Amino acid sequence: MYRRTRRAAITSLLVSSFVCGSAVVLAPAAGAAVPTASCTVTPNADGTAVTISGEGFTAPRKLNDGESTEDLNVDATGHFLLKRFQKNVDYTVLAVNEDQPFVFVNCKRVAATGTTGKTASCTVTPNANGTAVTISGEGFVGPRVLQDGQSTEPLNLDSTGHFQLKRFQKNVDYTVVAVNENQPPTFVNCKRVPSPQNPQATSPARPHRR
Structure with a gap:
């Protein structure tokens, strides 16, 4: 009896949420691939700037360098790309809304373009x-x-x-x-x-x- 009453109460609550316009987030189906957001910082060959790129993000997002924050232009596929001249700082991608997955992602520094795999x-x-x-x-x-x-x-x-x-x-x-x-x-x-x-x-x- 208690289980039936509790189930009815939950059903009633969900119906009320839809009627009132509240968003209900459903868990992904079992076996579904969960996307992973990532961000990389790639210095150019002459060391004058870095290219910051990311994928797997939901908009809106911001980029933080420890001192300032700027809006990121995330496309429909979850990618972004920009160039910065602040080379020796740590970059972090931040969520704007609380319900966005990956609240913050630290950008990982990778080898400069054109020199990967080569011995200096x-x-x-x-x-x-x-x-x-x-x-x-x-x-x-x-x-x-x-x-x-x-x-x-x-x-x-x-x-x-x-x-x-x-x-x-x-x-x-x-x-x-x-x-x-x-x-x-x-x-x-x-x-x-x-x-x-x-x-x-x-x-x-x-x-x-x-």
Whole structure:
């Protein structure tokens, strides 16, 4: 009797909720896949900015960087994408309404585009006449600086993580150093390689004298 009375009371309450316009959230059916919201922060190759992307979110959402908050433009599929120049901060995606799943999601930092899976390396190649050296590198995440033991200069990395420059200080050791703490690897010693050899000139054939 008690069970029948309790069941009737719950049914009456649900009906009253629909009549009054209250929202009723039903649990997902057994076996249904539950979507997961995620957010990533990807530095660009030269280290001047980051791309923040997310998926699996319900709108409206906001992005917080610890100091400020801005509205996110979440599309119909739950994705968003934006570029920010604040590189060394932690980003979090926040829900606006209390009934939104994933109230907050911390954005995860990933490797820079164009350098994933590559090992950073640097080489020093003397030119053929020994007057200068060419310093080249690949697989780096910017920003980076070059040290020669006495001075430091910024490196101009391209979008794929490469750089190349010429220096006249020949007999010194060069090192590529990270500017920020979260850049792998922190430093790379440049390896000296042999200079390219000039092709030997071929002597002209002398006419055969009889």
